[in-house]
Amino acid sequence: MLVIIGLGLWDEKDITLRGLEEARASYEVFLEAYTSRLFGTTAKQLEAAIGKPVKEVGRDFVEGGKVLEHAKSKKICLLVAGDPLVATTHTDLILRAKEKKIPVRVIHNASVMNAVADTGLQPYKFGRSATVAQWEQNFKPSSFYDVLAENRARGLHTFLFLDIKTDKDRYMTANEAIAALLLVEAEKKKGAFTEDTEIVVCARLGSPQQLIRFGRVKDLAKQDFGKPLHALVVPGALHEMERKFLESL
Amino acid sequence: MLVIIGLGLWDEKDITLRGLEEARASYEVFLEAYTSRLFGTTAKQLEAAIGKPVKEVGRDFVEGGKVLEHAKSKKICLLVAGDPLVATTHTDLILRAKEKKIPVRVIHNASVMNAVADTGLQPYKFGRSATVAQWEQNFKPSSFYDVLAENRARGLHTFLFLDIKTDKDRYMTANEAIAALLLVEAEKKKGAFTEDTEIVVCARLGSPQQLIRFGRVKDLAKQDFGKPLHALVVPGALHEMERKFLESL
Numbered sequence: 464m465l466v467i468i469g470l471g472l473w474d475e476k477d478i479t480l481r482g483l484e485e486a487r488a489s490y491e492v493f494l495e496a497y498t499s500r501l502f503g504t505t506a507k508q509l510e511a512a513i514g515k516p517v518k519e520v521g522r523d524f525v526e527g528g529k530v531l532e533h534a535k536s537k538k539i540c541l542l543v544a545g546d547p548l549v550a551t552t553h554t555d556l557i558l559r560a561k562e563k564k565i566p567v568r569v570i571h572n573a574s575v576m577n578a579v580a581d582t583g584l585q586p587y588k589f590g591r592s593a594t595v596a597q598w599e600q601n602f603k604p605s606s607f608y609d610v611l612a613e614n615r616a617r618g619l620h621t622f623l624f625l626d627i628k629t630d631k632d633r634y635m636t637a638n639e640a641i642a643a644l645l646l647v648e649a650e651k652k653k654g655a656f657t658e659d660t661e662i663v664v665c666a667r668l669g670s671p672q673q674l675i676r677f678g679r680v681k682d683l684a685k686q687d688f689g690k691p692l693h694a695l696v697v698p699g700a701l702h703e704m705e706r707k708f709l710e711s712l
Numbered sequence: 713m714l715v716i717i718g719l720g721l722w723d724e725k726d727i728t729l730r731g732l733e734e735a736r737a738s739y740e741v742f743l744e745a746y747t748s749r750l751f752g753t754t755a756k757q758l759e760a761a762i763g764k765p766v767k768e769v770g771r772d773f774v775e776g777g778k779v780l781e782h783a784k785s786k787k788i789c790l791l792v793a794g795d796p797l798v799a800t801t802h803t804d805l806i807l808r809a810k811e812k813k814i815p816v817r818v819i820h821n822a823s824v825m826n827a828v829a830d831t832g833l834q835p836y837k838f839g840r841s842a843t844v845a846q847w848e849q850n851f852k853p854s855s856f857y858d859v860l861a862e863n864r865a866r867g868l869h870t871f872l873f874l875d876i877k878t879d880k881d882r883y884m885t886a887n888e889a890i891a892a893l894l895l896v897e898a899e900k901k902k903g904a905f906t907e908d909t910e911i912v913v914c915a916r917l918g919s920p921q922q923l924i925r926f927g928r929v930k931d932l933a934k935q936d937f938g939k940p941l942h943a944l945v946v947p948g949a950l951h952e953m954e955r956k957f958l959e960s961l
Contacts, residue, residue: 471728472820479821480732480761481725512729546822548829554957558832561960571721571827571918572728573795573820576835580797581818583807586825587841591868617866619840669820708803711810 465534465560467547469572472669474503475512482570486513490537493530495553497522497629499544502691503670509542517542521630525556534565546574575694578669579622582677583708584698590619595640595695597626608647611697612655618700625693634691637664641684641695656680656697663696663709664688677709714783714809716796718821721918723752724761731819735762739786742779744802746771746878748793751940752919758791766791770879774805783814795823824943827918828871831926832957833947839868844889844944846875857896860946861904867949874942883940886913890933890944905929905946912945912958913937926958 466485471477478486486492494506496519510517524530525541533539547553547569560567580586591614593607607623614621625635635643644656658681666674666688674688698705715734720726727735735741743755745768759766773779774790782788796802796818809816829835840863842856856872863870874884884892893905907930915923915937923937947954 469822469826471730476730476733477728479720479726479728481720483729484725546826546829549826549835554829554832554834555953558953558957558960569830571822571829573718573822574826577718577795577798577820577823577826580795580803580820583803585803586798590839592836704804704807708807711807 464538464566464568465530466538466540466568466570467553468540468542468570469546469574470501470542470544471572472501472545472575472578473671474501475508477572478512479570479572482572483513485568485570486540486542487515488538489515489540491533491539492517492542493520493524493539494518494542495520495525495544499627500629501544502667528559530556531560531563531565534560535563546572549574549576573669575668576622578673579665579694579696581668581673582663582665582675582696582712583705584620584663584696585702585705588620588699589622590614590617590699592622592624594624595626595635595643597635597639598643598646605647605651608644608651608655612651612653615655615697615699620699621697623695623697625695627692635693636691637666637688637693637695638684640693641680645680661698663698665694665696666690667692668694675712677712713787713815713817714779715787715789715817715819716802717789717791717819718795718823719750719791719793720821721750721794721824721827722920723750724757726821726918727761728819728821731821732762734817734819735789735791736764737787738764738789740782740788741766741791742769742773742788743767743791744769744774744793746774748876749878750793751916777808779805780809780812780814783809784812795821798823798825822918824917825871827922828914828943828945830917830922831912831914831924831945831961832954833869833912833945834951834954837869837948838871839863839866839948841871841873843873844875844884844892846884846888847892847895854896854900857893857900857904861902864904864946864948869948870946872944872946874944876941884942885940886915886937886942886944887933889942890929894929910947912947914943914945915939916941917943924961926961
């Protein structure tokens with residue numbers, strides 16, 4: 464049996480009692496350490512909280528199917544930052560487990576999509592999310608800009624995840640994301656992200672060190688938002704209450 | 713100080729360690745018991761888990777501002793089913809606390825919007841959510857149908873909350889919601905919800921007794937999905953993987 468357990472947003476205290484109980488009842492505890500990670504804790508601290516060895520595993524182990532080998536005869540668990548199925552979808556893994564007749568259970572937890580409600584923006588008014596990718600010599604993706612433009616045209620808010628490269632310990636900053644978006648704007652010219660666009664910069668969402676700042680792109684572009692993770696929100700049409708909340712931050 | 717603590721989806725084991733710690737460190741513990749409730753536990757069981765008296769409070773206490781009177785000089789907490797800011801937005805309360813210079817902290821948790829990912833539908837493809845309301849003699853709302861039609865036109869999935877009347881202990885069933893939607897369809901005729909529409913019925917999302925069923929309206933309309941809470945999802949355009957997942961349920 465495979466139990467996929469969401470760890471929530473910050474440290475070892477964000478796991479639920481049910482998640483902790485399931486981890487303790489597992490024969491082996493694996494920590495998914497490639498799509499994201501918790502910034503307020505370490506595998507060692509998780510081990511101490513759970514009282515069992517915690518083995519960090521990479522993409523190979525999870526997507527290559529080794530995790531399912533372990534789950535065939537014994538109950539094991541896979542710890543995942545945030546919610547296991549929201550920002551990172553592990554549905555493919557669940558599907559393959561089902562094909563092998565391995566029972567799967569998901570223990571949900573808060574994801575950044577929950578914590579972003581701390582901006583005061585109404586959750587139901589968020590359109591599709593997207594991830595801002597860094598442009599490279601031969602790789603210039605811009606679909607995140609198209610998603611943003613589409614949401615804005617419909618008055619919806621857009622949550623923008625920023626590029627994460629856990630293997631290189633590189634996490635795109637809000638400043639880098641702003642620069643990337645302005646670059647695409649200059650090319651596509653749909654007016655979805657200009658110097659005058661009002662945006663929300665979120666840093667360390669869901670942590671005690673959370674920072675949320677609202678303002679125009681030109682005023683936020685050069686500010687320092689501190690340690691990762693960062694994210695951006697581009698609001699769509701703002702209700703009076705939403706604006707009031709943002710301005711109170 | 714006011715700490716608003718999400719309880720997660722089912723019972724007293726769904727609280728996070730951080731939430732439990734904050735509740736235990738509070739001078740008074742209030743349970744918001746009017747926008748939703750946990751179906752797998754009681755205030756008594758929460759009391760036992762927290763080790764403190766838990767006082768159930770209604771709309772008057774929270775929205776009337778009494779809760780802020782209590783938070784003025786002492787640290788108190790308000791327990792809320794699910795995530796405090798996702799399905800139910802308590803942002804108005806936070807705004808009023810800020811005006812009174814009362815510090816607020818939110819401890820997030822999983823909401824139904826996390827658990828719905830168990831359908832295999834990709835979270836980023838959900839459009840606006842809406843709540844299906846029961847038609848009454850002089851009250852025939854249909855904005856939920858318009859939201860659905862708008863999402864479908866754009867290929868997005870729609871999560872439909874069903875009417876909750878906690879004071880009367882009445883929770884709309886999926887069958888009632890299907891009937892309500894067909895009624896509006898007959899009037900508005902946009903084809904957003906017909907006998908042939910593929911839908912997902914979710915019952916007791918996030919609980920060990922969770923049930924998710926995929927099929928056409930005509931095939932699901934008369935089935936019994938058991939105890940509350942129920943919810944509906946109307947998928948938009950389905951990726952191959954999403955359909956495969958739904959059909960595996």
